[in-house]
Amino acid sequence: MLTRHGAPSTPLPTGRPATPTQVALFRRPRAVPRASTVSFVSAAAVGCVGHRPWRRRQSSQRHAEGRCYQVVSTESQGLGVVATEPLLAGQLVTEEAPALRWSGAEDEVELKECFEELPVEQQQELWQLEDAFSVGAKTLSGIAFTNSFQAGEPLNPQDLDLDDERVLYLEISRFNHSCLPNCEVSWDDREGLLQIYAGRDVALGEDLCLYYQDVRMPRLSRQEKLKSLGFTCACRACRAADRRSDQRRQRMQQLLGEMEEVEEEEGVAKVQELLDLYDEEGLTVLHYRKAAAFKAYAMSTALGNVADAAKWAEMAAEYSLQCHGPLHPQTKVLSRHARRAADLNG
Numbered sequence: 350m351l352t353r354h355g356a357p358s359t360p361l362p363t364g365r366p367a368t369p370t371q372v373a374l375f376r377r378p379r380a381v382p383r384a385s386t387v388s389f390v391s392a393a394a395v396g397c398v399g400h401r402p403w404r405r406r407q408s409s410q411r412h413a414e415g416r417c418y419q420v421v422s423t424e425s426q427g428l429g430v431v432a433t434e435p436l437l438a439g440q441l442v443t444e445e446a447p448a449l450r451w452s453g454a455e456d457e458v459e460l461k462e463c464f465e466e467l468p469v470e471q472q473q474e475l476w477q478l479e480d481a482f483s484v485g486a487k488t489l490s491g492i493a494f495t496n497s498f499q500a501g502e503p504l505n506p507q508d509l510d511l512d513d514e515r516v517l518y519l520e521i522s523r524f525n526h527s528c529l530p531n532c533e534v535s536w537d538d539r540e541g542l543l544q545i546y547a548g549r550d551v552a553l554g555e556d557l558c559l560y561y562q563d564v565r566m567p568r569l570s571r572q573e574k575l576k577s578l579g580f581t582c583a584c585r586a587c588r589a590a591d592r593r594s595d596q597r598r599q600r601m602q603q604l605l606g607e608m609e610e611v612e613e614e615e616g617v618a619k620v621q622e623l624l625d626l627y628d629e630e631g632l633t634v635l636h637y638r639k640a641a642a643f644k645a646y647a648m649s650t651a652l653g654n655v656a657d658a659a660k661w662a663e664m665a666a667e668y669s670l671q672c673h674g675p676l677h678p679q680t681k682v683l684s685r686h687a688r689r690a691a692d693l694n695g
């Protein structure tokens with residue numbers, strides 16, 4: 350919340366992705382029937398906002414020819430996902446209903462009971478998923494540790510709580526992590542769907558990757574954190590081990606910390622520096638940019654700078670449109686702010 354700046358009391362959209370996270374134990378999960386409406390989406394323009402087109406075409410059937418991606422074997426990351434056609438920034442890549450949804454802790458026996466309530470076909474699919482934790486034979490909890498997401502879109506990373514609801518998806522589980530991701534997730538609370546959007550334009554044949562954790566830190570810190578998720582990151586950024594990249598990400602981390610304390614005027618300059626660093630680093634994550642723009646909007650509002658406030662609000666709304674789509678509550682709220690700020694600016 351940015352209320353202490355006297356700016357909008359709207360919850361601040363943050364850059365925290367819904368990440369597959371290790372959960373120690375499990376409580377009774379609920380089996381969620383797999384929606385027959387799971388849709389796979391490919392490209393076609395139906396709308397255009399500002400300089401960044403927002404595009405989607407929805408296929409109502411779940412079949413291969415409706416998809417814009419394919420699951421393939423990768424060299425060093427097991428299975429992964431590649432684009433089977435060029436994608437545009439802000440394009441909905443896929444959305445999926447969870448196969449399992451449970452309150453995320455404590456009882457493996459109950460997890461097993463719940464798993465057994467799933468139709469056999471789904472049980473078999475679930476056993477095919479990666480298990481990065483078990484030594485020898487796969488276990489259900491190992492699969493859940495490796496592939497589940499936290500349900501919902503918490504406002505702050507600190508909100509992450511092991512009791513939170515967890516969700517597991519059969520298809521989306523195949524998206525690998527990258528510290529230079531080109532896709533990001535959005536939670537659709539209305540239907541419990543997880544959606545994946547292209548964070549930038551993507552070429553045919555490119556790997557489609559999410560980020561399982563905040564990637565705005567130097568390589569060694571990223572690697573250490575990812576080890577707790579059971580693997581050593583082999584993404585392009587980690588393989589490159591570039592000293593300048595580490596310096597940029599170190600500075601991002603520093604700026605994000607400073608932003609919590611800073612005076613508004615200095616804060617807007619820091620947001621701009623952060624966005625410039627994202628550009629230099631090729632870090633296209635729309636959630637990060639949306640959060641930064643919203644922060645600058647709030648601070649510009651507090652400073653009474655209506656022209657800047659209108660510019661930042663429009664930017665935040667546009668990023669939200671691209672990483673959440675037009676119906677998401679954050680997009681609606683940010684669009685309202687953008688309209689109000691534009692009116693004030695005349």
Ligand SMILES: C[S@@+](CC[C@H](N)C(=O)[O-])C[C@H]1O[C@@H](n2cnc3c(N)ncnc32)[C@H](O)[C@@H]1O
Pocket residue numbers: 369425426427428429478479480481495496522523524525526527578579580581582583584
């Ligand atoms: C959610 S699964 C992703 C799909 C998985 N590759 C598969 O074969 O089903 C997460 C697992 O994929 C692998 N993985 C994902 N991103 C990776 C990366 N950047 N580097 C190395 N392994 C990765 C790790 O084994 C990790 O535990």
